[in-house]
Structure formats: C-alpha cells, structure tokens
Amino acid sequence: MYDVIVVGARCAGAATALLLARQGVRVLLTDRAAFPSDTVSTHLLHPTGVARLRSWGLLEPLLAGGCPPIESISFRAADDLVLHGAPYACDGVAMSLAPRRTVLDAMLVEAAGAAGAEVRVGASFQGVVWEDGRAVGAEFGGRRAFAERAALVVGADGRHSAVARQVGAKTVRDAGTFGCQFYGYWRGLPDVGTQIFVGGGQAVLAYPTHDGDHLVLVGWPHARFAEVRQDIDRHFLAAVAAGAPAIAEHLTDAARSGRITGSGDLGNYVRESSGPGWVLVGDAATAKDPVTAQGIGDAFAQTQSLADRLPAALAAGPRAVDAATAAHTADRDRAGGAAFETTLTFAMGGNSAALLPALRAIESRPDLISMFYGIYAGQVTLEEFVAAAGQGATDPKA
Ligand SMILES: Cc1cc2nc3c(=O)[nH]c(=O)nc-3n(C[C@H](O)[C@H](O)[C@H](O)COP(=O)(O)OP(=O)(O)OC[C@H]3O[C@@H](n4cnc5c(N)ncnc54)[C@H](O)[C@@H]3O)c2cc1C
Incomplete structure (x- = not known):
C-alpha cells in the first residue's frame, strides 16, 4: 500500500x-x-521555472553538469526592430535555462x-x-x-x-490547435543567449543547451504542418535562411547532431x-x-x-x-x-497589430523589455504590457 x-x-x-x-x-x-x-x-525554461529548480536544490547540479545559463534574449520582429534584454528575475533568479x-x-x-x-x-x-x-x-x-x-x-x-x-x-x-514546431541541434553557434526572429508567418528560435549545442527551432501555423512534414529538412532550412540568415550559416550537416524532429500535436x-x-x-x-x-x-x-x-x-x-x-x-x-x-x-498570431507599435515604443526601455519577456513567462498579460508600453509607463514590477 x-x-x-x-x-x-x-x-x-x-x-x-x-x-x-x-x-x-x-x-x-x-x-x-x-x-x-x-x-x-x-x-526553454523561464526564470520562474529555474527558481523552482533552485528551491528544490536541483539548479546547482544542473549548472555543474554543463547546462549553460541564458542571461539575455534578443527578439527581432523586423530588420529595424530588435529588442535586447532579460526577462524579469523570479525570487532573485534572472537566468533562463534549456536543459x-x-x-x-x-x-x-x-x-x-x-x-x-x-x-x-x-x-x-x-x-x-x-x-x-x-x-x-x-x-x-x-x-x-x-x-x-x-x-x-x-x-x-x-x-x-x-x-x-x-x-x-x-x-x-x-x-483548438494553431501551431506546429520543428527543431534540431547544431554545434558551433555563437553563445549570445536566446535569439528569436519573428515575421513572414513563422518564428525561428535558437538557444544554447548542453555540450556546446544550440537548439534551433522553427514554428509555423498549423495549416503548414502537413506540407512541412513532407520534407522537414528542406522546409526547416529554408525557413531559417529566410527568417534568420545569421543562424542559417551555422546549420551545416557536419555541425548537426541527430535529426530534425517536431510536432503538430500542440x-x-x-x-x-x-x-x-x-x-x-x-x-x-x-x-x-x-x-x-x-x-x-x-x-x-x-x-x-x-x-x-x-x-x-x-x-x-x-x-x-x-x-x-x-x-x-x-x-x-x-x-x-x-x-x-x-x-x-x-499561437493564433493575432497580436501583431497591437504588439508591433508597443514593441517600437519600448526599444530603449530595458524595464519594459523585461516586462515584454514576462508575457512569455506568464508573469504579465498582453493587455498589461500593451497598456504600459502605450503610456510609456514605468514597469510596475521594477
Ligand atoms: C514541440 C514541443 C515544444 C515544446 N517546447 C517547450 C519549451 O520550450 N518549454 C516548455 O516549458 N515546454 C515546452 N513544451 C511543453 C512540454 O514538453 C510539456 O508541457 C511537458 O513535457 C509536460 O510534461 P509532463 O510530465 O506533463 O508530460 P510528458 O513530458 O509528456 O511525460 C509523460 C510521461 O508519461 C509516460 N506515460 C504516458 N503514458 C503512459 C502509460 N500508459 N503508462 C506509463 N507511463 C506513461 C510517458 O512515457 C512520459 O514519460 C513543448 C512541447 C512540444 C510538443
């Protein structure tokens, strides 16, 4: 019993x-x-999740085992719109991790x-x-x-x-189901934290994980799932080349470990x-x-x-x-x-009309960039962020 x-x-x-x-x-x-x-x-684990691992006594062993801390995010929504910053700290933990x-x-x-x-x-x-x-x-x-x-x-x-x-x-x-994601691992990308490239009906992410590998991921609307699945490598590499050319140059066969995999069961x-x-x-x-x-x-x-x-x-x-x-x-x-x-x-990609002007308004506001990343971590709602960015308000959590 x-x-x-x-x-x-x-x-x-x-x-x-x-x-x-x-x-x-x-x-x-x-x-x-x-x-x-x-x-x-x-x-990808936001600082909220990393803080829990720390409270359980598992953060130190994870870091000691070679999981690299991620201390900054760069978010590119257009050629002339790149946000550099860090998410909110949670209980004093500012890093993200990708174990x-x-x-x-x-x-x-x-x-x-x-x-x-x-x-x-x-x-x-x-x-x-x-x-x-x-x-x-x-x-x-x-x-x-x-x-x-x-x-x-x-x-x-x-x-x-x-x-x-x-x-x-x-x-x-x-x-409902709105997205699909495919990802793989490559060695030799520069370690500059998490990089996010959105636009053209897709998102490309890259972030460091164990053993000098980076996870590189492409997200598409679910409507593209059947087509992408027909030839995953071709669609994946074309998407990275179009959306994140600085990443694409590193995605050689020699640098890749394992196959590109993913799911539309989201x-x-x-x-x-x-x-x-x-x-x-x-x-x-x-x-x-x-x-x-x-x-x-x-x-x-x-x-x-x-x-x-x-x-x-x-x-x-x-x-x-x-x-x-x-x-x-x-x-x-x-x-x-x-x-x-x-x-x-x-997931529905329905936020850009409100979001893009808000992102432009915060480009030089690290506090509000952290607030924006707080949306991803579940700490801030989209509405709170858009309202704060629209009014040029001070970050309420700072
Ligand atoms: C493509 C993709 C990308 C994602 N990216 C992220 C991300 O970046 N960050 C993030 O936080 N989350 C991400 N997620 C979500 C994350 O993977 C899940 O939320 C998480 O794995 C849920 O954990 P779980 O323990 O509930 O279930 P699971 O991880 O699914 O584990 C379930 C376990 O149950 C076992 N099991 C199932 N059926 C039986 C059975 N009949 N008998 C015995 N055992 C059984 C399985 O073997 C498995 O080990 C992603 C998910 C997908 C699909």
Missing part, C-alpha cells in the same frame, strides 16, 4: 514524486519509458528515488483499480504485470493521458483534473501551445501546489485528499487563466 501512485515520470510526475517523498509520503513513481530518455519537446529532457527528466527521477520514492520504469499503466466509485490503485503491464493500491492516483502521463481516459476526465475547454485544452482518489498534473491536466514555452514551468508550479497540500490531507483521510486536489485544481485555473489566454493569442 502506497500513499500515492504517480503514472508518468517526467517533469510533472517525477517532480511530484520528489516533493512528496521528501515530506515522508510513500510514493510509487512509474513510467513505461526508462531514463535517461528523450521526448518530443523543446526545453535537455534527457538530463532534466532523469535528474528529477533520480532525485525522487533518492528522496525515498520507489521508481518502476518499463511499467505501462493499464487501468485504475476502483472501489465504491473511488480510485484506490492502478494496474500495470509491460516487463511484468502488477497492481498496487494507494490513497491517490496521480496521472502525469502527458497529452494523451490514459489515466484521464480511465477516470473519465472530461475536456472542459478545447481551445492543442490547447483544460481537462477536469481531480476526482475521488485521482488527480491529473502537467500536460495530462492542461496544455498550451509551446509558443510561450510554459509547459515545463507549469508542470513544476502544479507539482509544488499539490505537494504543499497533500501530506496533511493524506494524513486526514480520503475526503481531505479529494478536497485538497479540488482546491489545487481551482487555484491552478485562477492563477493560469490569463497565461492561457495570452498563449492562445500568440
């Missing part, structure tokens, strides 16, 4: 297991994958194990064990079949969550996320287009909120557990609503 069974062991599930196990909760952390392993995701998922997820799993969680990989979730309408455990197949009981089943199994299906979690908001949704004996976290619960790069940070925020509530609730019994998971979900929706809307606006 465990207190909590977690299905899915990447940034949402492993972090949940880590924070709970550190508080003495008996946790079984499961995944059908083994670690280290990669997943289809770019991995490879092979490293970040494995580090979280290892830390969860070190904190006392039992980790079982190669364990494929098959179904929930029910008793009187309440989830009381989970069944697994894979290398070996097993079933375990727990007071709470946590579904952290991503966008196509089998736990969400099993518990009958309805999609309470389906806001729907924006919110699912019913808690019920009797179960809760969903991370993409299993809600996901947004990665245009604002918030998924990993969101998973961390949800994890923290759950871990702050659950130990006392587990000690108090099933009703308290269900009340805690319901309160967690309500808080998540209140706190994340504005960032969800802003991400939708960016």
Whole structure:
C-alpha cells in the first residue's frame, strides 16, 4: 500500500514524486519509458521555472553538469526592430535555462528515488483499480504485470493521458490547435543567449543547451504542418535562411547532431483534473501551445501546489485528499487563466497589430523589455504590457 501512485515520470510526475517523498509520503513513481530518455519537446525554461529548480536544490547540479545559463534574449520582429534584454528575475533568479529532457527528466527521477520514492520504469499503466466509485490503485503491464493500491492516483502521463481516459476526465475547454514546431541541434553557434526572429508567418528560435549545442527551432501555423512534414529538412532550412540568415550559416550537416524532429500535436485544452482518489498534473491536466514555452514551468508550479497540500490531507483521510486536489485544481485555473489566454493569442498570431507599435515604443526601455519577456513567462498579460508600453509607463514590477 502506497500513499500515492504517480503514472508518468517526467517533469510533472517525477517532480511530484520528489516533493512528496521528501515530506515522508510513500510514493510509487512509474513510467513505461526508462531514463535517461528523450521526448518530443523543446526545453526553454523561464526564470520562474529555474527558481523552482533552485528551491528544490536541483539548479546547482544542473549548472555543474554543463547546462549553460541564458542571461539575455534578443527578439527581432523586423530588420529595424530588435529588442535586447532579460526577462524579469523570479525570487532573485534572472537566468533562463534549456536543459535537455534527457538530463532534466532523469535528474528529477533520480532525485525522487533518492528522496525515498520507489521508481518502476518499463511499467505501462493499464487501468485504475476502483472501489465504491473511488480510485484506490492502478494496474500495470509491460516487463511484468502488477497492481498496487494507494490513497491517490496521480496521472502525469502527458497529452494523451490514459489515466484521464480511465477516470473519465472530461475536456472542459478545447481551445483548438494553431501551431506546429520543428527543431534540431547544431554545434558551433555563437553563445549570445536566446535569439528569436519573428515575421513572414513563422518564428525561428535558437538557444544554447548542453555540450556546446544550440537548439534551433522553427514554428509555423498549423495549416503548414502537413506540407512541412513532407520534407522537414528542406522546409526547416529554408525557413531559417529566410527568417534568420545569421543562424542559417551555422546549420551545416557536419555541425548537426541527430535529426530534425517536431510536432503538430500542440492543442490547447483544460481537462477536469481531480476526482475521488485521482488527480491529473502537467500536460495530462492542461496544455498550451509551446509558443510561450510554459509547459515545463507549469508542470513544476502544479507539482509544488499539490505537494504543499497533500501530506496533511493524506494524513486526514480520503475526503481531505479529494478536497485538497479540488482546491489545487481551482487555484491552478485562477492563477493560469490569463497565461492561457495570452498563449492562445500568440499561437493564433493575432497580436501583431497591437504588439508591433508597443514593441517600437519600448526599444530603449530595458524595464519594459523585461516586462515584454514576462508575457512569455506568464508573469504579465498582453493587455498589461500593451497598456504600459502605450503610456510609456514605468514597469510596475521594477
Ligand atoms: C514541440 C514541443 C515544444 C515544446 N517546447 C517547450 C519549451 O520550450 N518549454 C516548455 O516549458 N515546454 C515546452 N513544451 C511543453 C512540454 O514538453 C510539456 O508541457 C511537458 O513535457 C509536460 O510534461 P509532463 O510530465 O506533463 O508530460 P510528458 O513530458 O509528456 O511525460 C509523460 C510521461 O508519461 C509516460 N506515460 C504516458 N503514458 C503512459 C502509460 N500508459 N503508462 C506509463 N507511463 C506513461 C510517458 O512515457 C512520459 O514519460 C513543448 C512541447 C512540444 C510538443
């Protein structure tokens, strides 16, 4: 008998297991994958997410392992409109990071194990064990079949969550799919922080990650997904050449590691996320287009909120557990609503009429440039930024 069974062991599930196990909760952390392993995701983490890693004691090992800090962003919206600056600091942490998922997820799993969680990989979730309408455990197949009981089943199994299906979690908001992204890794680009080039119906990003590699990414409207997929390399390299020629010159075959990959499975949704004996976290619960790069940070925020509530609730019994998971979900929706809307606006590419004049107005205002980057980090709404830039106002967070 465990207190909590977690299905899915990447940034949402492993972090949940880590924070709970550190508080003495008996946790079984499961995944059908083994670690280290990669997943289809770019991995820019804003200072908000980096600050959480620091509070969990994982920032120093990540930096010591060679993940380069990103201390500035340059955002080019036109040849004559380039914003250089840094995002808002969060709890004194000003850097962004782009840890490879092979490293970040494995580090979280290892830390969860070190904190006392039992980790079982190669364990494929098959179904929930029910008793009187309440989830009381989970069944697994894979290398070996097993079933375990727990007071709470946590579904952290991503966008196509089998736990969400099993518990009958309805999609309470389906806001559609607007983008697709493809990315690869190249060595030898100059390390000048994160570079963003938008325009011509596409976005190109480049930022440094482990081992001297840069991740280079192209985002298109979803309407182009089928066409791009026909010949990914050709479309990708043409897009970088058109939108970011300074980056394109570095994208030689010799400098590339691995293939260009990506996804058009970038729907924006919110699912019913808690019920009797179960809760969903991370993409299993809600996901947004990665245009604002918030998924990993969101998973961390949800994890923290759950871990702050659950130990006392587990000690108090099933009703308290269900009340805690319901309160967690309500808080998540209140706190994340504005960032969800802003991400939708960016994903639909519908912000340029209001945004371009605002960006021109702040070119020489580092405080408001930080505020602009705060939109991506979910700290500022688009409306707040446009209003502040329009009035030449002082950054309210400075
Ligand atoms: C193209 C792309 C680019 C992105 N870029 C960024 C970015 O720059 N920054 C950012 O913050 N976010 C980004 N995201 C979003 C980010 O990847 C997700 O928000 C994040 O991975 C969610 O983490 P998770 O732990 O909830 O789920 P996942 O990372 O999807 O992990 C789910 C885990 O559950 C396991 N699992 C699934 N089914 C089962 C089962 N039946 N049994 C056992 N285990 C199971 C899987 O093996 C997996 O390990 C991007 C996403 C995409 C697709």
